[in-house]
Amino acid sequence: MLELDDTRYVKKKRKKGGKPEMNNRYRDMKKRLVNGVEIGVIAIENQEAVDYTMPLRIMEYDCLEYRKQVEQIRRDKARKLVEQNQPYSDWDIRLAEEDKINPVQTICLYHGADEWIGPESLKDMVNFKAVPLGWEEKFHDYGMTLFCANRVQDFSMFKTELGQLLQAIACTGDSDKLEALFKEEAYSHLERETAEAIAIMTDADTLLQKMDEYEEAGGYDMCKGMDDWAKKEQEKGKIEGKIEGKIEGKIEAILQNIQTLMKKMKITAEEAMETLDVPVEERAEYLAKL
Secondary structure, three states: OEEEOOOEEEEEEEOOOOOEEEEEEEOOEEEEEEEOEEEEEEEEEEEOOOOOOHHHHHHHHHHHHHHHHHHHHHHHHHHHHHHOOOOOOOOOOOOOOOOOOOOEEEEEEEOOOOOOOOOOEHHHHOOOOOOOOOHHHHOOOOEOEEEEHHHOOOHHHOOOOHHHHHHHHHOOOOHHHHHHHHOOHHHOOEOHHHHHHHHHHOOOHHHHHOHHHHEEOOEEOHHHHHHHHHHHHHHHHHHHHHHHHHHHHHHHHHHHHHHHHHHHHOOOHHHHHHHOOOOHHHHHHHHHHO
16 A cells, blocks of 8 residues: 655745755655555654654654645646636635645654664653743644664564564674574575665675575575675674784883883973874873873
């Protein structure tokens, strides 16, 4: 029942010179819910980090969608009048009692590693401390539908491979958990779209680059790609370890040089670092280690 829909909203505004300027806004994903006739709009906003303006953002997107529907109704009325060769004004194409707009449902899909601690409605963003008593009770709130991947306990409730995707996202950053997960039967015959989404959302670039190698008759086998990904992670860890070791060795050598100059030349740490041309922004770090 879902069909892809245009995610762009165009807002017109005029500059000082009178020329119109277009200001485009984009949703992450938007689909029409169709059952014979269009009956609604479902949209997704993907979040990897907590956004403390999320309820306001969603309210703005929803208002743009409702405004778009209102303008479409007005255009349809205007077109009919033109076809009938009838002149019309803004008053003639206004919404009437029988004109209705379709409901909009926006879901914030949060897949970050940390717990969502941001607001979940417009009211959560508002400071009521400085206003008269009673304002909070009469405030017209605007809530949002928040879905946190890291709060899901039972992934079997999903009827599609969205369950496998969300479960993999919940294991992001833990190679042992991912390795164990990809060995499960459910990850041995995924659709390519799901396998690619898992590789992207879990930062498993190696899996994404070699996706064609994991294709089998029943789909894509993530377990086959796990060995390549694990080897890549090990190599990455070794390289990072070597780089970190070199940095630590350099810091230790500079510290020893500072101490030697201070002792032999009877100078302060600042004067020693000045002699060694230690960058000013790094000096506090060396002072803390002396």
